[in-house]
Amino acid sequence: MLNNTQAAILGIVQGLTEFLPVSSSAHLVVIPWALQWPEHENAMAFDVALHIGTLLAVIIFFFFDWLMICASYVGDLRQKNWKGGKTGSLLPKIALATIPAAVLGKLFERPIEDFFYKNQDNIWMLGITMSLFGMALLVAERYGKQKRDVKEITYQDALLIGCFQAMALIPGTSRSGITILGGLLLGLSRPAAARFSFLAALPVTFGAVVLKSRDLRGTEDWSPLIVGITASAIVGMIAIKGLLTYVQHRSYDVFAWYRFLFAIGLLALFFTRQ
Numbered sequence: 001m002l003n004n005t006q007a008a009i010l011g012i013v014q015g016l017t018e019f020l021p022v023s024s025s026a027h028l029v030v031i032p033w034a035l036q037w038p039e040h041e042n043a044m045a046f047d048v049a050l051h052i053g054t055l056l057a058v059i060i061f062f063f064f065d066w067l068m069i070c071a072s073y074v075g076d077l078r079q080k081n082w083k084g085g086k087t088g089s090l091l092p093k094i095a096l097a098t099i100p101a102a103v104l105g106k107l108f109e110r111p112i113e114d115f116f117y118k119n120q121d122n123i124w125m126l127g128i129t130m131s132l133f134g135m136a137l138l139v140a141e142r143y144g145k146q147k148r149d150v151k152e153i154t155y156q157d158a159l160l161i162g163c164f165q166a167m168a169l170i171p172g173t174s175r176s177g178i179t180i181l182g183g184l185l186l187g188l189s190r191p192a193a194a195r196f197s198f199l200a201a202l203p204v205t206f207g208a209v210v211l212k213s214r215d216l217r218g219t220e221d222w223s224p225l226i227v228g229i230t231a232s233a234i235v236g237m238i239a240i241k242g243l244l245t246y247v248q249h250r251s252y253d254v255f256a257w258y259r260f261l262f263a264i265g266l267l268a269l270f271f272t273r274q
Contacts, residue, residue: 002046006037007224011231014050015057018232019198019239021137021177021255022262024054026126029171030266033123044215049225051212053232055205058198061237065199069094090199093153097162097179097196098203104166105208112169124270127263129172134259137181141251144184150192150199157186165200175201180252190247198240 002010013031017024028050031037059066073089115122153161164182168175176197183193219225 001038001221002224004224004227006032007046007227008231010046011050011053011228012235014054014228015232015235015237016239017174018054019057019176019201019236020243021174021180021252022258023126023130023133023172023174023177025174026130026172026262026266029123030126030262033120034266034269044212045219046225046228048209048212048215049228050232051205051209053229054236055202055209056229056233057236057240058202058205060233061240062199062202066202069199090150090153093155093158094196094200094203096155097158097165097200098207100159100162100166101168101175101204102207104169105204106211108169112171124267126172127267127270129170130259130263130266133173133177133181134256134263137177137252137256137259140181140184141253141256145187146184146189148187148189148192150188150196153188153192153196160186161196161200165204175204177255184252190252191244194243194247 010028010031013027014024017027028047069090073091076089161179161182165175165179167173167178176194179197179200180193183196184190188196216225
């Protein structure tokens with residue numbers, strides 16, 4: 001049975017790694033496995049709880065941003081009706097960016113989870129995916145022009161970033177990491193890539209929480225879930241603020257190198273346990 005201390009630690013890990021480009025899914029699988037912790041009585045319910053926490057983090061941190069985005073969209077609609085203009089708000093672009101992940105997630109998320117997360121013999125593969133997407137992040141850092149702001153994102157950009165976001169179904173990828181990577185390759189600045197990634201996270205995370213909410217049924221011990229929600233929400237907001245500040249003047253290279261070190265440690269531990 002997962003205790004409250006372990007739940008708090010995993011909530012902190014979720015809050016940090018959901019928004020940093022290092023893969024929350026890999027950390028949440030590897031850390032309990034490495035420390036040989038027991039699962040919560042309802043492991044899927046605990047997973048939902050952690051995502052509720054990071055959903056709250058995005059909602060609270062970007063609350064006023066979302067108000068302005070929605071107000072801008074309403075204003076653009078009025079302008080279109082009266083003057084024949086085109087809507088330029090971020091709202092439909094964020095919606096467009098969620099479609100690929102929503103469609104592919106509905107089709108493939110459960111089979112992928114069963115393959116990677118419910119069979120510990122496959123856990124070593126997380127080391128490979130962590131390394132591969134670490135290399136991809138380094139490439140995006142080197143070759144992305146990093147000149148464009150969030151306001152310059154087009155519908156084509158949004159759809160392409162959405163296709164990158166769908167790749168987060170691959171364990172070890174990182175939803176924030178892959179969308180940031182896509183943004184960099186499309187010429188977004190480091191802060192712009194991170195901000196659009198976080199904004200696009202809200203509808204995707206909200207949809208996932210709603211679809212998986214049925215996993216909360218039958219839970220008897222709610223204490224670890226509440227602890228996990230609280231920890232992931234608080235730490236998630238700190239992680240968002242920290243990353244947006246960090247990438248103002250620094251590259252994403254440190255996260256790529258962290259991925260390599262994590263992969264080496266995971267593979268070494270896995271094969272020494274065989």
